[in-house]
Amino acid sequence: MSPEDRSLWLKQPAMPAPPGVKPDFENPGNNFSYAFPMYLVVFIISNSVFAMKIFTQIRLIKQMRLEDWMLAAGWLVYAFAFFPFGTMACYLPVGVHQWEMLNERYMRNMFVYSLTFPAYGIIMIFVKTNILLQYARIFVPTGMRNFTWWGAHLLIGLNVLFYTGYTFAVILMCIPRKKFWDSTVEGGKCLDWVVLLATGNSITLVSDLLILLLPQRVIFKLQLTRSKRIGLSLLFIIGIFACLSSTIRVYYHIKLLHTRTDNTYYLAKIAFWATCQLTSGFLVACLPAAPVFANHLKTKGWAIRVASSVRSLLHVSTLARSEATGDNQITTIGGNKHKHSVRVRQATDREFEELVQKTELSSLASVSRTEADTEQPLKRHEPV
Template identity: 30%
Template sequence: MDKIVPFSSLTPAKQEELLNEPAKQPPDGIQSNLTNPQNFNNGGFVLTSFCLAIATAFVFMRLYAKVFLIGRVRIEDYLLADISIFVGIAYCIYRLIINVGFRIHQWDVRLSSMSEHLYVMHLCINLYSAHLLVTKTAILLEWIHIFVPDGRRSSFFWACCCLIWANIIFYSVVIIVANLVCIPIQKIWDKTVDGECNSDANFLNILSASLNLAFDIFILVLPQPVIWKLHMPKTKKIGVSVVFAIGILATIASCFRVADSLQYRSGDLTYVASDLVIWSLVEMTCSFLVFCVPIIPRMWNGSCTRDPTVMRMWCNRSILRTHPLHHLLRRRINGAWSRCRDYWKINKILSFSRDGNYEENTDLGWPLDQFRGIICTREIISTVEDASSFNIETDGRSESCPWTEPV
């Protein structure tokens, strides 16, 4: 990049010639390939699409469980709008693959393409920091609601609060610093613009990756002591611990990101930056798993099969709220639904014959001997009255048809 320092003083023809040259001199024994360089475009496209599909699927599963099964949405659930940031990062990677190339050496890239590469990477840094700011805050808020349900100010509660504020401050500072590396800001991606850049930018990248790894380790370890103090069988503790230990995948990705940040000094920016994007993408996907996986088992514990029409009833209720008579309609619909549901529950167990004796309903596989107690009761009162007890005035009408005319 030292070539373009006196760029503004060059003639237009010289500028055009310089922009068509490789962005970096190749090592000894290697020749630049500017037409068809070796790349990882297909792999980057598949990996990005896979991570995007996994993250989106788990986000929608969590929303379904929270809205339709649990029926309670907290502030951390609204932070799932962060999926839009993840989509923005996927767009940046697709753009990088199409316009520059993915995992391509810098000596195989034209100098004119470096502006596009640096611009996309600048967007990725900002979106990546904003994503982790929001997602890690949501994870910690979720754990407060899970492990401190009574609102007791325990050590776990204060640890989560401290991490939340440290996380917000840290990533806010990262975003600010990333946009102040060069003045004016356009010089971050366009080196032909006159201005100044901070020479310690690489050190800031290493520091940011290291502190991010420390946050991941804290979040991974934090709930484990609480889980092992729960009053439950050891096997269940192991299962819960494994569910909350999914963050180890994000920690591994953070370790590789730190290693790639150390290699940034090599000067092969386009190649190393692609590796950084890969591990950042894996880490962001794992952050969605850490947030969504603990709530997913609610979809398979019988709550969703107990009432399969819950989504339809919720939609009907939302429509009825807009009607002027929605209160009356809602009461009548709920009453009818309750009666039909009770009738359905009884007839799942018994089927009554004409002579009044019930028989086992073998079609539905409900053995009658498994039920104890009274299933259904019905009271019938029959009264008999003697007609002689009434004072009937005979006026010639028929006794069997008193409404007829007198004879």
């Protein structure tokens, strides 16, 4: 194609509009106003739990295990590759129907999405390996080779093989790579990238389900405290959300597979749910360290002062409402005939502060002794 013909082609619509639809190429529909804030929120959540996990391992447990290094590697790819590429996608603009853009904008869209595919595969290798290694350490007694241990290591091997192959496949699905986003490139060849992505995400869904179900047999047999059961239930719910995200991605892949049109619209949906899935993975990988981190906060004076301040504010607010509504009168048994005003001595702010601090310190010591006594039998099951 000559330079003149290419210039004309770049100004042509990327896809014919549906009957009765008049495309607006200058101001197409843009989902940036809510897409980028949501993307930023899930990025902050992932970074927060990762920082908590690494702080717990380095400062509190003082040990970085193999799975922790795997998680750190996955976070590096997430923070310095996937997040910048996702931000670029939000500014394309994102979620625009293909018939509302010219070829030059369509090429930019497809180029950015092509960058996210391998980054996603690399992150999945590290995050899923981290989760499965934690399974083998937490739910399997030291030195034992039971069903959970073999299942975890088998899934590690299969996931590493699959996502490694997937990553190379999406990198090399067009030779030269430019042919993926620029159909004017002469020569070369491309795989059917729609089938490739749909197959890859279907296998990802199966992998997510197997990882979710693997430890359930062991968990049901554990004798756990109520708080630990709640924590495991929370992780289970997050795991279900990850599977739900994969399911929705499969749905949009199937839609794209059937239509073979409107690539930019469907890829935006797929990319959004991929981000949700990655966030769920970081939550499942990092939240087992939350109890150790929470116990650390309980020993900090500033945390006690913050808790005391919050309780003081709540007390003052409740007292103000009671005085405003006249709730300081108590009615005796017998109805409204006999009401007696009760004068209650109000503690000063200083007295209340001293009382709260004493109560916090004594409660903290009691909780620490109780947890030490009750947690000893379950030491091998303690998630870190």
